[in-house]
Amino acid sequence: MKSTRLPAHLEQARQEIEQIARSYGLDFFPIIYEVLDYRTLYETAAFGGFPTRYPHWRFGMEYDQLLKGHIWAGSTIYEMVINNNPAYAYLLEGNEDVTQKMVMAHVTGHVDFFKNNMWFAHTNRKMLDTMANHAARIQRIIDRIGYDQVEEFIDTCLSLENLIDYHAPYIRRPEAVTPRPLINDEEPPVVEGLPVEREYMRDYINPPEFLEAQRRKLEAERARQRRFPENPQRDVLLFLMNFAPLENWQHTVLEIIRDEAYYFAPQGMTKILNEGWACLHGESLIVTDRGLIPIRDVVTQRLTARVSDGQRRQTVYDWNVFTAYPTVTIRTRTGLSLTGSHNHRILLANGEWRRLDELHCGDQVRIAGGTELWATTPATLRRRPKLKRVLAYVPANTAAQSVLARHRSYRRTAEVVVDETLAAQLGRSCTRRADHRALAAICRSPRPQVVAFLRTFCAGTPRLADNSVTIACPTDSVAATVQLLLLNLGVLVTRRDTSLHIADAAALERALLAPSTPVAWTDDIVAIEHGTADVYDISVTETHRYAAQGFINHNSYWHSTIMTKHVASAAEIIAFADLHSGVVATSGGRLNPYKLGLELLRDIEDRWNKGKFGKEYEECDDIALKRSWDKQLGLGRQKIFEVRRLYNDVTFIDEFLTPEFVMEQKLFTFRYNRDTDLYEIASREFKEVKEKLLFRLTNFGQPVILVEDGNYGNRGELYLRHRHEGVDLKMDYARETMRNLYKIWTRPVHLETVIEEKRRLLSFDGRDFSERRMD
CATH class of the missing domain: 2.170.16.10 (Hedgehog/Intein (Hint) domain)
Incomplete structure (x- = not known):
């Protein structure tokens, strides 16, 4: 069997990288690296980084997509690491040494975060073994029940995997438990009181007031049975596990899906601190x-x-x-x-x-x-203009031909395919007026339609004495878009307001006739x-x-201090810079990739280095003094590592976003004005900016759904409530979720929500959806 261990020179690099990382203060689990061929690596990636998962079609689909991307497009996975103890990370066989070193330097930061951040504290550190156990359990179920039935139930469970309480591992909430069955179809019991041997003693042993108290107690108990749980439950999957009429194998599958959802949840809760982008x-x-x-x-x-x-x-x-x-x-x-x-x-x-x-x-x-990357399917337009005879732009020394199409009127709401004939007509019409919908359709069209459009758009433009061409456009925006279309064809164009100048007309003719190869030009800012x-x-x-x-x-935009300062040799620096250049984080690494997170971390380090915190600083009213404040405490690096340990994205922004930071970064909220058809600044107030940011991060931006009643209407129906926070549900998603909840609950499902500021109750009875107003 082929060895997947690190070769000797990379093992030496690993030891050096980890020693340097620890000198920066990083503290991580032991890391086991495996060097895999591309097929094994992409199979592992399709399983979410785990070598063994339960069988399901989505993993095969993901593997097929990744493999095709690697074979046909040359795409490569550089980094994959599992939150486990020991942590497992994978390297792609055949990558350059500088790439392997870069991945190892980056992995140390991730594993440090997994180990020390409190939001990962409750995750299963033996998840590699647990995933293999899950796979074995589901395989035994498949052998007994049948693949198709199990796969269909897994599909249903996966569509509901986000209906968990992401904070449940850290907060103890009231459990939804009841010792009584959901429905009691029998006649309500009669209060008979204490047993008596002699009838004449009955009223003495069971006086009327005692019987009445017993009846009230029984009614209260039955009322409690009719409505449960006593407290709304956020962990919908747990509620289903406890009370849905599941067979044993279904309960096992749902439990596995829920366990894995909780394992992956902290990664979503700390994305701002643990990954990064530019925009x-x-x-x-x-x-x-x-x-x-x-x-x-x-x-x-x-x-x-x-x-x-x-x-x-x-x-x-x-x-x-x-x-x-x-x-x-x-x-x-x-x-x-x-x-x-x-x-x-x-x-x-x-x-x-x-x-x-x-x-x-x-x-x-x-x-x-x-x-030369174009759409593969024709675009459509909601309205087709009347077609006219137009003259196509053709190469020199070629007989001119006209593109003739019949006049035909369409309703304004008709959707038509943009073929070459219509594209040619749009090219002529766009020379006279800016039709942005038509131009957008051309941008989404395959190459033949784009060429037909450009031929008529450029038709009639005379060559100048120096063999150049200048094309007049109706607006700046049209000129800018046509410039990009021509650039994609390999034609260098200079734009001056509404005019496009092509220095070499022959280049335009060649580009319209046949595809070009990638060209790299230079330009001055x-x-x-x-x-x-x-x-x-x-x-x-x-x-x-x-x-x-x-x-x-x-x-x-990843941190590269370890590589550039300690690991990469002079011969490797250029290759590394081409892969990952620039510096992101201010502390030993990789805690922040987002721009917002980056600036906040820098701000935290600067504030704690200079002592810009605490009562004395907060109570200072002198703006000039606060700006020049510097106690030279040097606590910035220590504070950054504290942030790494204690915070997730929501608490990070809630704790450290300050009015001064919002003002310095010129942050504001915005809204859409229907009257002007424009987005406008809504507020620059610190409170509103902070609320907007926190709203986008809370619960990953997904709706919060609570179980309000598992015996709605005393019929065992499921009643859910959407905690509306300003954003309406997507109705198609809501209906499919209710449909899948019905498959598990087997009785009608109701969802209370707000639509256009009106309370609504959505219901699904297994066949039809209904909606009614609640106010």
Whole structure:
């Protein structure tokens, strides 16, 4: 059997890395590394990092997707680590040594966090063995019951796995228990009093007031039986385990799903402290296999799209959004523009990655052209314009032909496919007026439709004496979008307001005839602006970079102190910088990847180093004195490690977000104005900003569902209540959840919620859904 142990030189590197990490103050479990071939590694990744899991189709689907991404797109998993004692981490066989060292340096930070953060204190440290035991138990059930029936029940349980109480391991709540059956179909018992031997003594032994007291006691007990639990329960899965009419094997499966959900919960509760990203403005167009689409759509729809890193195809695997972020906008000499969070990095002409807030006018950046990544299916439009005879733009020395289509009227609500004929007509119409819906459809279209659009859009544009072409556009936004379409085809375009200038007209003709190969140009930054906006983040496999707005963008922002200062040799530094460059955290590492978390950690370290805390500092009313306050305590590093030990994302922000920090970072809340069709600043008040942030993190942003009554209407029906906190439920999700709850409870399920500020009761009886007003 092939050995998976570290080779001698990597074992030596591991010992060196761990010694350095401990010198920084990191304290972690023993780490066992295994070097796996790509098939074994992706099989393990599909199982959530565990070598053995219960059989289910979702693991096979995940494995197939990961394997295809590796074989056909060259995507690679760099890091995978299990919260266990000892911790297990996996390295991919064949990676360069610098990559393996980088992974080992990063893993020490993760395992330090797993070991020391209190929110992981109750997790099973022998989960590797537990997962294998779960797999064996479910396999025995499958052998006895049958795969199809067990798989269907697992599907149902997995759809409900988020209905747990994430704080249950840390807070003791009243349990939903009752010694009585849910339903008593028998006649209510009659109060007969104490037994008597002689009838004439009955009234003496059982006086009327005694019998009445006994009746009241019995009625109170029956009322308690009719409504249980006595206290609302947040752990819906536990309630189902206790009281749903489950067979023994079903109870076992539900228990396993619940146990694993609680194991993975702390990882979601500490994501801000344990991972990291950089972000772009929502309207930034990103090159994907679904077309040129705004990054906002990729994130909000959680699209597992393929993107281009400028050379190869990569896969999006994580999505995030942050509101009211400080941003930097750069503009180049050719008219390209990019807005992102100020820690967002782009590729420079010399191969260096640099943050947006570190750029200067005159810096040269790399421009990505000829990526030739287009949508694979035609786009649709809600309304089809009337078609006219249009003249197609064709290469030189080719007979001009007209694209003729019949006039046909469609209803405004009709949805039609954008074929090449319609794309050509849209190209002509977009030269006269800005039709943003049509242009968005073209951006989401395959290459033939894009070429047809551009041919007519550019038709009739004369060549100048120097063989260049200048194309007039109706608006700036149209010009910017067409510039990106041409750039994706491999045509370098310079934009000046509403005009597009192509220095080589022949290059345009060649690009319209046949696909090009990736081209890397350089461009100069001519303008830099600062602002605030919502920003969107994606994580990308392998190279962690993607093409958007014509630039090469980097999505990861990880701490690299151990590698750059101690481990990587001079020959490895360049390779490492290409993989993961930049510095994120201020303390020994990897506690914060989000921009918000990064700035908060820096703020904490600075405050505790200078003594900007405590009664004396809080009671100081002199703003100038508070800004220059410096007691030179040097407690910043100690405080950072305390934060690592005690806090999760919610408590981290609740404790350390300050009015000064909100003011310095220019944070604010926003709202959508239906009258102006614009997003507007709602408030800059510290209290409202903090509440908004905490709301997004509490319960992972998912709705809180409570079990209110397991015997609703004295019919054994399940009554749930949605704790409404300003956001309505997604009705399609709610209905499917109720449908699956019915499968387990086997009786009607009711859900109380708020829809458009009105209380509603949703019900499902096993066949039909109903809804009624409650106020």
